[in-house]
Amino acid sequence: MATAITVPFHGSNLFVVEQNNQPYTPMKPIVEGMGLNWASQFTKLNCNPERWGIVKIAIPTNGDVQSAVCLPLRKLFGWLQTISPNKVKATIRDKVIQYQNECDDVLWQYWTNQTTTHHQPQLISAPQPNRRVKLSELIFELAELRGVPVHDVHIHYSQVFGNPCWPEGSEVSIAMANAKLKHDIAEARKYKAAPVAQLEAVAAELGMKVISEYDLQALHRLVLKQQAEIDQMNKSLIKLARQQSLILGSSVWG
Template sequence: MATAITVPFHGSNLFVVEHNNQPYTPMKAIVEGMGLNWASQFTKLNNNPERWGIVKIAIPTNGDVQSAICLPLRKLFGWLQTISPNKVKADIRANVIRYQNECDDVLWQYWTNKTAPAANNITLAAPKPNRRVKLSELIFELAELRGVTTQEIRIHYSQVFNNPCWPEGNEFSLALANVKLKHDIEEARKYKAAPVAELQAMAAQMGMKVISEYDLQAMHRQLVSQQEAIDEMNKRLVKLATQHSQMMNNPIWG
């Protein structure tokens, strides 16, 4: 039976437990602390147990022993980033962002100390921001400015950096990503600050149309999809034509 370290976090009690000499954290407390539905998140974790490495651990809580679905603490950051703040209810959005920015660092601090400080010494101040925390903040800001999901931003940057695992990378690649994100945010602010009607009028005078980078990407994806559909239809037509030719050359015809 594992011994749990209790971690007070913005009004909720989270936990860290040791399993196979590694820190794990029970996920139900985190999910419900964020204000999310545990059943749907449990399904997501359970549908891909190899990716998340979840295990069931017996933990003593309130004088009783309960089995809890736990995630390796090293994988918590990745799971937190699967939650898109602009897809959750507005009343829990700030809390979701708080968990994404602070939760994994706070749990790690408690784990490395191997003990929970006394209640009167607990501070809920956010840890000093690291590159990954800053990265998630920039991703969310750019998504808000462009009116897209954070997942779309991540996919776009995966293509920019030619790294399907982005932002899983070294400190150098994270620093480059920060610079690129800050530049794109500045450009997005300039575009958003200009009245759209004014931009459209100016563009019309020059025989142009205002269109954003993401509009272009959406058009490209649509064209690619249409071309793939056309190619598939051509393959079927060739197959049907071949079958028809074979049938017509069959001796039983005519």
């Protein structure tokens, strides 16, 4: 039975547990802390358990022992980036972004301090620069510049680095990812600066607004949905008209 380290995080209690000398974190408190539905996220995790390395660990909770679905702490950052803030309810969007920016680093810091204190009581690890938070911010910035979901950016760079769950906590991989993202952000700004700025100026004069390709696709899906609803309404009106015609043509009406 594992001993859990309790980690207070923005009004919720998260946990870190050790198994085979490696830190794991129970996923249900994280998912519910963000305001997401645990059942749907649990299903997603179970669709690819090898990818995420999920395990069940017995943890004492409120005087009882419960089996918790846990993720290796080194993979938490990658999993958090699979959630697109643009696709969640507006009421929890800020909370989701907060978890993406801070959660894995806070849990890792608690784990580091705990293990350091256990082996060397006289030493306390000093806070390290939060480079993964900066990396997450760069991902969001590039997604906004390109007009695509954050998840798409993460998938793209997973392929670029040949690592489906980049970065794995390595300082080298984090530095490489930062450098690559900063370069691509600079290129995206150059691309957007001239033609898009001119187009936005013209659109503003006409009382219009330039939207991204992602927004255009979303608008297209909305139009298709509305068209389908109109088609269904037309079918219902035609059916109603036929029924009315049959009724009025009945001998009952003379």
